[in-house]
Structures are given as structure tokens and as C-alpha cells.
Amino acid sequence: MTIPSRAPLRHSRLALCSLMALIALLMSPNLAWLWQQHGLIAFVNAFVVPIALIGLLLAILGERLWLACLVLSPFSVLAPIEFFYVIRYGHPSTAEVLGTVLATNPGETIGFFGWNLIPLLVSMLAGLGLALAASRLCYLGRLQWKGRIREWILISAGTLPPTFF
Numbered sequence: 172m173t174i175p176s177r178a179p180l181r182h183s184r185l186a187l188c189s190l191m192a193l194i195a196l197l198m199s200p201n202l203a204w205l206w207q208q209h210g211l212i213a214f215v216n217a218f219v220v221p222i223a224l225i226g227l228l229l230a231i232l233g234e235r236l237w238l239a240c241l242v243l244s245p246f247s248v249l250a251p252i253e254f255f256y257v258i259r260y261g262h263p264s265t266a267e268v269l270g271t272v273l274a275t276n277p278g279e280t281i282g283f284f285g286w287n288l289i290p291l292l293v294s295m296l297a298g299l300g301l302a303l304a305a306s307r308l309c310y311l312g313r314l315q316w317k318g319r320i321r322e323w324i325l326i327s328a329g330t331l332p333p334t335f336f
Contacts, residue, residue, distance in 0.1 A: 186312035244302035
């Protein structure tokens, strides 16, 4: 990450810290899954692939990291619910689970989450706030990712077959 000299140093440091906090929030369900599942396949699925995809997004939007934070904001809202699901059931949610949750009435949803509903809603709002704050701080701090590592990530992604994505 490069920090232009025109940007106030305080904004740049806060921007980098908030970007790292956003990545940590996004990875928290995966780390909870990795805590419960062991082995190479679980490690690749829970850690390597998500970090690679986040890194690719940051590399693509390297000169506009604030935009990458905005793109990641819906995921930051959903991360606390996914974390709750992984802790409770030991594996990530599926499309069928999400469809069932969306098809149920509010009474069943409240029954499922119980006393965890209010903390989950607060943490979802906090996740959105973190993503928006990271976006604003990256914009104000003019945080950009330039350099060889970013170039290598982009070149490597360009050589992958389209079926990988």
C-alpha cells in the first residue's frame, strides 16, 4: 500500500487499520469454520480461497481502495450472521439455508435466533458502519495499492482459466 504525501498521515493510518479490520471481519466466519474443521481441504476452502479473492478484488481496485470497501460492504453486513451459523452448526451456510430463512415468517426467525437476534442486528449495523468508515477513510487518506505484488496478483489472475472463478 502506498500513502501519498499529500494525504494527512492520520487518515492514512486509520484507513489502513480500518481496511485490515474489514478484512478481519469478513474472514471471521471462515476462521470459525477452520477452528472446527481440520485438514488441507478445509484450510484451502476456509482460508486460502477467500483471502485470494479478497486480495484479487483489492488488486483490481488498487488505486480506488475506497471502492473495494464499498463493494465488500454487503458481505460485512452478512458476516456476523454467517459467524453465528458456523459457530452453531460447524459449517458454512448454503443456498438452501438462506432460501429457507428468507421464506420463513418473522416469528420463526425470532424463534430461531432467540436472544441472539438483537446482538446480531447490532453487529450487522456495526459491520456496515465499519465498511462505510473504511471506505471514507481510504478515500480521505488517498490509500492506494501500487507495487510489484499487486502486479503479480493481476498477472496471475489473468492467466487462470475462467472456470476457476
